[in-house]
Amino acid sequence: MDMMLQILAPEIALLIASMALLIGDAFWAKRYPALTFQLTLATLVVVMVIIIATFSWESLQLFNGAFIRDGVADVLKVAMIAMTLLAFIFARDYLLKRDIERGEYYVMGMISLLGMMVLASAYDMISLFMGLEIMSLSLYAMIAMQKDSVFAIESAMKYFVLGAMATGLLLYGMSLVYGNVGSLQFATIYQTLSATGVSLVVGLGLVFILVGLAFKFGAAPFHNWVPDVYHGSPTGITLFLAAAPKIAAFALMFRLLIEGLEVAVMQWQSILIILAVLSLVVGNVVAIAQTNLKRMLAYSTIAHMGFILLGFMTGNIEGYAAAMFYVVTYALMSIGGFGVIVALSRRGFEADNIRDLSGLGRRNPLLALIMLVLLLSMAGIPPFVGFYAKLVVLTQVVEAGFTSLAVFAVLMSVIGAYYYLRVIKVMYFDEPLENMVDAHFATASLRVGLVFVGTLVLLLGIMPGDLLSLFSMVMTY
Amino acid sequence: MGIEKVLFYVFALTAIIASLGVIGSRNPVRAALSLVLAFIATAGVWLLLQAEFLGIVLILVYVGAVMVLFLFVIMMLDINLTPLKEGFARYLPIGIMVALIVLAEMSLILNPNFFGLEIYTVPTALGAHDSNTKMLGQLLFTEYLYAFVLAAVLLLLSIVAAIVLTLRRRQQSEALYQNVGDQVRVQASDRLTMVKMPAVVRVKEVVQGADDE
Numbered sequence: 001m002d003m004m005l006q007i008l009a010p011e012i013a014l015l016i017a018s019m020a021l022l023i024g025d026a027f028w029a030k031r032y033p034a035l036t037f038q039l040t041l042a043t044l045v046v047v048m049v050i051i052i053a054t055f056s057w058e059s060l061q062l063f064n065g066a067f068i069r070d071g072v073a074d075v076l077k078v079a080m081i082a083m084t085l086l087a088f089i090f091a092r093d094y095l096l097k098r099d100i101e102r103g104e105y106y107v108m109g110m111i112s113l114l115g116m117m118v119l120a121s122a123y124d125m126i127s128l129f130m131g132l133e134i135m136s137l138s139l140y141a142m143i144a145m146q147k148d149s150v151f152a153i154e155s156a157m158k159y160f161v162l163g164a165m166a167t168g169l170l171l172y173g174m175s176l177v178y179g180n181v182g183s184l185q186f187a188t189i190y191q192t193l194s195a196t197g198v199s200l201v202v203g204l205g206l207v208f209i210l211v212g213l214a215f216k217f218g219a220a221p222f223h224n225w226v227p228d229v230y231h232g233s234p235t236g237i238t239l240f241l242a243a244a245p246k247i248a249a250f251a252l253m254f255r256l257l258i259e260g261l262e263v264a265v266m267q268w269q270s271i272l273i274i275l276a277v278l279s280l281v282v283g284n285v286v287a288i289a290q291t292n293l294k295r296m297l298a299y300s301t302i303a304h305m306g307f308i309l310l311g312f313m314t315g316n317i318e319g320y321a322a323a324m325f326y327v328v329t330y331a332l333m334s335i336g337g338f339g340v341i342v343a344l345s346r347r348g349f350e351a352d353n354i355r356d357l358s359g360l361g362r363r364n365p366l367l368a369l370i371m372l373v374l375l376l377s378m379a380g381i382p383p384f385v386g387f388y389a390k391l392v393v394l395t396q397v398v399e400a401g402f403t404s405l406a407v408f409a410v411l412m413s414v415i416g417a418y419y420y421l422r423v424i425k426v427m428y429f430d431e432p433l434e435n436m437v438d439a440h441f442a443t444a445s446l447r448v449g450l451v452f453v454g455t456l457v458l459l460l461g462i463m464p465g466d467l468l469s470l471f472s473m474v475m476t477y
Numbered sequence: 478m479g480i481e482k483v484l485f486y487v488f489a490l491t492a493i494i495a496s497l498g499v500i501g502s503r504n505p506v507r508a509a510l511s512l513v514l515a516f517i518a519t520a521g522v523w524l525l526l527q528a529e530f531l532g533i534v535l536i537l538v539y540v541g542a543v544m545v546l547f548l549f550v551i552m553m554l555d556i557n558l559t560p561l562k563e564g565f566a567r568y569l570p571i572g573i574m575v576a577l578i579v580l581a582e583m584s585l586i587l588n589p590n591f592f593g594l595e596i597y598t599v600p601t602a603l604g605a606h607d608s609n610t611k612m613l614g615q616l617l618f619t620e621y622l623y624a625f626v627l628a629a630v631l632l633l634l635s636i637v638a639a640i641v642l643t644l645r646r647r648q649q650s651e652a653l654y655q656n657v658g659d660q661v662r663v664q665a666s667d668r669l670t671m672v673k674m675p676a677v678v679r680v681k682e683v684v685q686g687a688d689d690e
Contacts (some may be wrong), residue, residue: 015630022637063623104641118627130627134634141638179592204586329511 007060007069010051010077011117017043018110025103036103037092039084040110048081052192057477061123065185070125071474072324076120076251079328083335084113088448090339093446094236097347100146105194110241112138117250124185125174126181132170132216135248136163137238139241143233155232162215162225170212176205177261186260189311193263203267209256217249219305220278227290230298235345238294239338242301250327253312258320263477265315272313273405279306280409286417294352296419297337300378303416304330310409311393314400321472322392328467329389329460330376336374336453343446345365354423359432366447368427370454379420380413385461392468400451485525492518505551513544527603530610 005012021043025036051074059070088106093397095101115134122128140163144156178184180201181192193202218226230238257268283303290296302324311323344351344360344367351357360368377384390413397406460467495518498511523532593680601610617625 064620066621066623102641104637108634108637108641111630111637114630126624127622127627130624130631134631137631137634137638141634141641144642147642200586202582208628333577436593 004062006054007056007062008067010047010052011114011121013044013048013050014110014114014437017046018114021110021122022107025107033101036106037088037101038087040106043110044081044085044088044113048078048085051077051081059472063127065187066127066129067121069121071477072254073120073251073472075474076126076247076324077117079111080116080120080247083243083247083331084109084240086335086339087243087452089445089449090258090335090342091236093443094234094342094345096443097345098146098234099376100234102145105142105145108138108142112142112240112308116244119248119255120251122251123187123259124415125178125260128183128252128255129167129171129174131248132252133167135245136167139245140362142237142240144173145237146234149234151232152234155229158225158232159229165238166212166215166220166222168212169208169215171211173208173210176208177202180205186255187259190263190300193261198264198267198456202261206264206267207271208259209261210275213253213256214251214275216252217246217305217309218302219275219309220282220302223282223302226302227295227298229419230301231292231294231352235338235341235350236295238284239335239342240406242297243335246301246305246331246334247327250324251281254320254324257312262315269313269315272309273402276306276309276313277405277408279303279309280412283332283411284419287416287419289420290307291354292352293341293354293357293423294338295397297334299414300420301334303331303412304334304378306412307390307393307409310397310405313402314396316396316400317475318472319393319396319400321468322396324391324471324475324476325464325468326393329385329457332453332460333374333377333386333457334451336370336457337378339446339450339453340371340374342366343450354426355430355433357423358430359426359427360426363432367450370450371427372424373454373457375420375423377461379417381417383458383461385457385464388461392464481525485522488518488521488525492522506548509544509548509551512542515538516544526660528609530613 017039021036021039024039028035055071055074056069057071059068061068086108089104092101095105112135115131115136115138118127118131119135120131122131137411138154140160143159146152158202177189180199181189183189183192198206214222215225230242233241261268283299283301285305287296287299287303290299306321308326308330311319311326313319314322342353344356357368357371360371373384379384380387382388382389390409394406394409397409492515495511495515499508499515502508504544516535520532520535523529525534
């Protein structure tokens with residue numbers, strides 16, 4: 001029993017704290033407006049400390065194998081919590097400027113995080129599905145929280161309807177696999193499939209599962225919701241949306257495809273290649289035509305998802321570790337990118353057009369420098385971490401024997417570099433617009449957070465070895 | 478065996494026809510009522526499978542609560558259907574094509590070759606006193622406890638989300654934050670201010686005022 005409590009401690013602590021804050025916020029919201037925010041940050045730090053203190057290398061299972069705690073789950077959870085922490089700090093600035101800060105934003109964010117942690121620890125299909133739903137439902141509600149914004153409501157509706165459809169496809173695929181294998185547990189599915197081979201029914205189920213996964217990832221050709229949702233959501237929520245849930249999507253794919261259905265690697269490998277190639281094309285080419293920074297970052301997300309799928313496609317442990325490294329570093333870069341937009345915008349003005357950045361290099365050198373670092377990193381230019389993430393994925397792709405695919409990915413990245421460099425050109429070489437008010441930071445924590453993200457992107461780019469070896473170590477166990 | 482087979486086909490056929498009615502009918506109220514019929518037919522199939530609890534819950538919760546609310550909403554909102562039908566004819570051919578391809582692919586696999594009685598034997602019937610409710614409860618609270626707790630979190634989340642999305646906050650009002658201690662300690666002088674005023678107004682001025690008018 002004690003052991004069980006220790007294994008489950010992070011989830012239990014997070015759940016209890018979010019319940020307490022939900023009730024407490026109703027009482028102290030007006031007297032101490034910042035208290036909920038501060039307690040939320042404290043909770044996240046405590047949960048992170050608990051996970052690190054009870055870090056588990058071997059895999060521990062609970063609830064008849066519905067819950068697993070292993071190195072992969074712990075590392076992913078720490079990354080998710082770190083991203084959520086940054087997202088809350090950045091988002092608070094945005095919400096305060098618009099008077100839409102409410103305690104429920106943090107509570108729903110924490111419950112969403114709980115869903116992601118459940119997802120990372122899911123070892124059967126039911127808990128996987130429950131985690132996914134808890135995560136997604138909070139996200140839909142968080143987007144719609146800005147009730148007077150037509151864009152926010154529209155993007156919440158789009159996200160909700162398409163997300164529900166993707167969930168339906170995923171569930172249908174799961175039910176076909178269950179119907180054939182007769183078990184919901186990944187370990188049993190793996191054993192049964194290695195004994196009997198992959199039948200046509202499992203193959204059909206796999207197709208539906210992959211379509212659902214591609215929707216959740218935002219991989220082409222199931223990507224159409226990504227730009228609309230990223231663009232329409234309040235930026236303070238977009239930055240939450242673009243970071244931690246992507247790590248959760250990685251966890252979802254890892255648990256389903258690798259823990260459960262790795263025997264069917266031949267089947268899913270070819271589908272993943274198609275998804276990755278299409279994502280790279282759509283993400284990099286269509287982004288060139290965008291004038292809106294949020295939309296551009298959304299298309300760049302699609303392209304990055306293509307790289308993550310490439311890492312998965314290799315079908316070996318080093319490839320999965322490379323994909324994991326890519327998704328974590330991508331989440332860091334994207335949260336920084338949206339954080340800069342938050343820092344530049346103010347009430348009644350969203351700095352989400354690329355030309356809103358013109359002359360930023362003179363108006364606000366620090367902010368421009370951070371954006372420069374992030375954009376160069378996303379474009380994959382050394383010495384930033386984005387370069388290294390691309391490099392490890394491509395190395396694994398070449399080692400798995402897909403040299404032409406690696407060449408194609410590099411070519412697409414070169415095309416992608418154009419639109420990142422264009423933003424840099426606008427920032428440093430264009431004259432500021434006439435009516436441009438000097439950008440200033442509203443809260444010190446946002447400034448500190450952005451500097452932290454920029455430094456981390458540079459430091460991880462110079463010394464990626466430790467993190468990468470940690471990832472491949474937890475994968476090997 | 479005979480009567481059960483007949484009942485199954487009746488329920489299954491009703492469910493299919495009702496489902497077609499849900500997507501096919503022009504009137505949203507009729508579509509919602511078709512969905513009710515589909516639920517009832519599905520509940521019948523569940524009853525045949527000896528899953529009484531699920532069958533009854535489907536009728537009580539979905540038909541009794543969810544669909545009634547749904548009908549309320551449909552009748553309250555004046556939904557204009559013409560914009561919804563726009564482009565229907567244009568997308569119809571490609572829609573039918575995709576649907577036929579998916580149907581063909583699925584019927585290649587969802588057929589007796591893969592799901593026949595040779596592969597899945599007929600489940601043994603339960604005895605007269607085996608309660609479906611009890612079995613479900615036992616499973617929920619033992620084997621699927623984790624998922625059950627997570628479902629509770631999900632329901633709580635949906636309550637919070639629904640309230641957040643519909644609650645309009647009142648204007649800043651301090652009424653919620655009354656301090657009982659202050660209220661007890663309050664003195665008459667805090668609330669009542671004595672103002673010195675002449676008690677009698679001289680008659681002469683009043684009369685003058687009346688003359689002016």
